[in-house]
Amino acid sequence: MIKAATEVPILKRTPLFDLHKESNARMMGFGGWEMPVQYAGITVEHQAVRQRAGMFDISHMGKFAVRSNNLIEQLQSLVPSDLSRLQPGAARYTVLLNEQAGILDDIIFYYQGQDAESQERGLMIVNASTTAKDKAWLLGHLDTTQVELQDLSTAKALIAFQGPQVVAQLQTLTPDDLAQIKPFGHRAGTILDQPAWFARTGYTGEDGFEVMVEPEVGRQLWRSLLELGVTPCGLGARDTLRLEAAMALYGQDIDETTTPLEAGLGWVVHLDKGNFVGRAVLEHQLQMGVTRKLVGLQMQGRNIARHGYPVLFAGQPVGVVTSGTLAPTIGRAISLAYVPVQFAQPGQALEVEIRGKPYPALVVQRPFYRRPSKLVS
Numbered sequence: 243m244i245k246a247a248t249e250v251p252i253l254k255r256t257p258l259f260d261l262h263k264e265s266n267a268r269m270m271g272f273g274g275w276e277m278p279v280q281y282a283g284i285t286v287e288h289q290a291v292r293q294r295a296g297m298f299d300i301s302h303m304g305k306f307a308v309r310s311n312n313l314i315e316q317l318q319s320l321v322p323s324d325l326s327r328l329q330p331g332a333a334r335y336t337v338l339l340n341e342q343a344g345i346l347d348d349i350i351f352y353y354q355g356q357d358a359e360s361q362e363r364g365l366m367i368v369n370a371s372t373t374a375k376d377k378a379w380l381l382g383h384l385d386t387t388q389v390e391l392q393d394l395s396t397a398k399a400l401i402a403f404q405g406p407q408v409v410a411q412l413q414t415l416t417p418d419d420l421a422q423i424k425p426f427g428h429r430a431g432t433i434l435d436q437p438a439w440f441a442r443t444g445y446t447g448e449d450g451f452e453v454m455v456e457p458e459v460g461r462q463l464w465r466s467l468l469e470l471g472v473t474p475c476g477l478g479a480r481d482t483l484r485l486e487a488a489m490a491l492y493g494q495d496i497d498e499t500t501t502p503l504e505a506g507l508g509w510v511v512h513l514d515k516g517n518f519v520g521r522a523v524l525e526h527q528l529q530m531g532v533t534r535k536l537v538g539l540q541m542q543g544r545n546i547a548r549h550g551y552p553v554l555f556a557g558q559p560v561g562v563v564t565s566g567t568l569a570p571t572i573g574r575a576i577s578l579a580y581v582p583v584q585f586a587q588p589g590q591a592l593e594v595e596i597r598g599k600p601y602p603a604l605v606v607q608r609p610f611y612r613r614p615s616k617l618v619s
Contacts, residue, residue: 256301257399257457261464265474273370275302278476288482288570290473291446295405297472298480300452301460304373305394306366313362316389320519322502324512330355333426333443336510337502338379343520344498345505346379347372348490350443352428369492399460403472404450411470412451420451434462445480447487448613485576486569488538488609494549495536495564495578503527505536535586538610539594541575542602544568547594553579554593554600560585563594569610576610
């Protein structure tokens with residue numbers, strides 16, 4: 243019997259795809275997109291961000307512009323965070339939850355305030371792999387007679403500029419005073435004489451900006467920053483950077499089976515607000531306590547604990563690694579893992595099974611790396 247050929251999914255490409263190829267980037271599929279995993283090398287790109295400046299094409303991320311005369315009120319019941327505390331020009335990291343308080347996605351909501359028609363506006367940036375799911379979920383839970391959701395996911399370029407020298411370099415291309423934008427702040431402005439949106443956010447543990455522009459402006463901006471010496475970086479360095487900063491990766495460290503309290507994201511949960519999806523489960527967990535927690539592990543040698551590796555205590559499996567790498571900045575093998583709460587305290591000795599053999603590991607404080615507190619602008 244002849245089997246039908248398996249259809250290979252067609253990967254989407256960002257507006258910067260050709261520029262990545264020109265820079266000899268190694269490409270890979272990620273979240274339905276063909277993305278650069280590395281250029282000069284993961285370690286080189288990682289250190290460029292920690293020491294100087296690096297840039298990432300994150301145009302694959304989902305981008306939803308939302309608008310309503312009661313936008314904050316509409317969104318309050320969909321997230322555990324109190325969005326009513328936000329002022330225009332401020333943003334909040336939060337999560338979308340199912341009824342079991344499992345994380346559907348982690349997002350950043352940027353509140354833009356009221357427009358000329360007294361409509362509240364905001365922007366949601368969501369993960370690439372969950373964009374379609376998130377959009378369907380939002381449309382199914384929002385009152386669409388009152389809320390307008392515009393999907394900008396493929397219509398805009400989004401570039402992240404991260405590192406201690408980024409602000410000074412980016413400032414040469416815009417008349418807007420970037421130093422006036424505080425962490426998790428955002429504003430509309432211009433860059434290369436074209437409209438742009440700036441947000442002082444990122445996924446690396448460093449200071450920096452995420453800039454959203456029209457696709458052709460994004461291409462010009464990428465070229466301009468290359469000329470200024472900013473290092474292009476791929477998904478590989480993005481992963482090692484975010485892991486050193488102990489930032490969760492959706493689909494690995496958090497998903498629909500993990501709650502914010504289990505994942506160490508209790509700070510996004512505000513029970514002093516009204517009702518929201520998943521509230522009852524989180525209230526129960528706060529009252530009774532969670533049974534497992536996401537912890538940081540540091541291997542006691544250079545063996546790397548990868549995603550899915552068993553975590554052991556006294557030779558018996560007690561947990562599982564969700565992410566792991568050899569951290570370039572600190573020179574140690576680090577990982578995130580879920581373990582029972584009785585093994586979650588820093589200093590707890592555990593083991594990780596790697597290729598059938600146990601290797602010693604220690605529970606440590608997160609994050610593994612923290613940048614100097616002073617922002618360089």
